[in-house]
Amino acid sequence: MNLPGRPNGEYRSAQRDGSPASAAPAADVAGRIAGTVRPDILGLAAYPVAHAEGCIKLDAMECPYELPEAVRDDIARAVRDTALNRYPSADLSGLQAAVKTAFGIPDAADVLFGNGSDELIHIMVQACCNPGDVVLSPWPSFVYFDMAARFDHARFVGVPLTPDLTLDLPAMLAAIREHQPKVVFLATPNNPTGGLWSPEDVDAIVRAAPGLVVLDEAYQPFAGHTWMPGVLDAPNVVVMRTVSKIGLAGLRFGYLAGHPAWIAELNKVRPPYNLNVLTQATLLAVLRHKPVLDEQAARMRADREPLAAALAQLPGVRVFPSAANFILVRFSGKLDGNAVHLALKTRKILIRNFSNAHPLLADCLRISVGAPAENAALLSALQEILSA
Numbered sequence: 001m002n003l004p005g006r007p008n009g010e011y012r013s014a015q016r017d018g019s020p021a022s023a024a025p026a027a028d029v030a031g032r033i034a035g036t037v038r039p040d041i042l043g044l045a046a047y048p049v050a051h052a053e054g055c056i057k058l059d060a061m062e063c064p065y066e067l068p069e070a071v072r073d074d075i076a077r078a079v080r081d082t083a084l085n086r087y088p089s090a091d092l093s094g095l096q097a098a099v100k101t102a103f104g105i106p107d108a109a110d111v112l113f114g115n116g117s118d119e120l121i122h123i124m125v126q127a128c129c130n131p132g133d134v135v136l137s138p139w140p141s142f143v144y145f146d147m148a149a150r151f152d153h154a155r156f157v158g159v160p161l162t163p164d165l166t167l168d169l170p171a172m173l174a175a176i177r178e179h180q181p182k183v184v185f186l187a188t189p190n191n192p193t194g195g196l197w198s199p200e201d202v203d204a205i206v207r208a209a210p211g212l213v214v215l216d217e218a219y220q221p222f223a224g225h226t227w228m229p230g231v232l233d234a235p236n237v238v239v240m241r242t243v244s245k246i247g248l249a250g251l252r253f254g255y256l257a258g259h260p261a262w263i264a265e266l267n268k269v270r271p272p273y274n275l276n277v278l279t280q281a282t283l284l285a286v287l288r289h290k291p292v293l294d295e296q297a298a299r300m301r302a303d304r305e306p307l308a309a310a311l312a313q314l315p316g317v318r319v320f321p322s323a324a325n326f327i328l329v330r331f332s333g334k335l336d337g338n339a340v341h342l343a344l345k346t347r348k349i350l351i352r353n354f355s356n357a358h359p360l361l362a363d364c365l366r367i368s369v370g371a372p373a374e375n376a377a378l379l380s381a382l383q384e385i386l387s388a
């Protein structure tokens, strides 16, 4: 900002606290923030993203494989021919058709696109919830369900899983009866536990829920089960997916499939131009090579069971069953979860620590399935750490 009487040059000299000479004093800024920003936001820590330079990265369920040369060439051509001076086209029908074909979405369903499925979560909460309305999910599950609900002034209710980290259906049905949630999120397979909820349990929840039920299939490519073919069977279901876990986390693209009437309402809340032209062009190019994505997912899926079996052989380690591209592990030997996490970090291996996140996740760490050499490095590091 160029305030009157404060030419830009003045920014070159600094005050004693390091701020530019013409900037408002830090204490004044802090005071104004304290009186303005919501107290619940002030109390939050920002979403933790670890610095990963030079590390083996098994903390974020990314695909460890880079796209083949031929796909990258196609992307380069598509991006080169993209008009960056124009807003994205209002007509998304080409991309919609490509996505529906590539991902097995029923013809009669409509789709809504998001800048990552994180944005779609917000869109659904914003479209459905008045302040204080309830958003409900089994818990622990994807942390962003809770965060998005709170940011959007809804009330989040997490229904505890069983101690074995499976779905507690009676508790879910009781909570739905009590809280009458506007939106129920069911991540299946669930993150961070890895479990796949049974079709019978999901059906029971869909029938009991008075509002929208979102089946979050972020990990569907690793699960061998999908609710997509039946997405139109119930009057209150949408299926949400992302390309983040199948090799395109950097692209930021999520999609939602459901009854055209539901999608039409949700579309009203979507920020205009939320899907940038580079994402659109890249996705169209990559989908011409869809078997590459399938093959990457199949590799991770095939590498999951050997990794789980090897982890289960380690002393004091419990492995929870996973239908996703990660494995949740509890450490109850000489070293607790925090100690193991730190020891791995010292060896430049990043995995996600849930030890202090929820009582049901005490001493639990979540390990993404990596490339074979990464999995091997993790296993030998763990062997060393646990036998020391």
Ligand SMILES: *Cc1c(COP(=O)(O)O)cnc(C)c1O
Binding pocket: 115, 116, 117, 118, 119, 142, 187, 190, 191, 216, 218, 241, 242, 243, 244, 249, 252, 253, 254
């Ligand atoms: C990773 C994840 C997402 C978020 O996906 P983006 O498309 O990258 O925003 C959604 N749901 C679950 C359960 C996830 O684990």
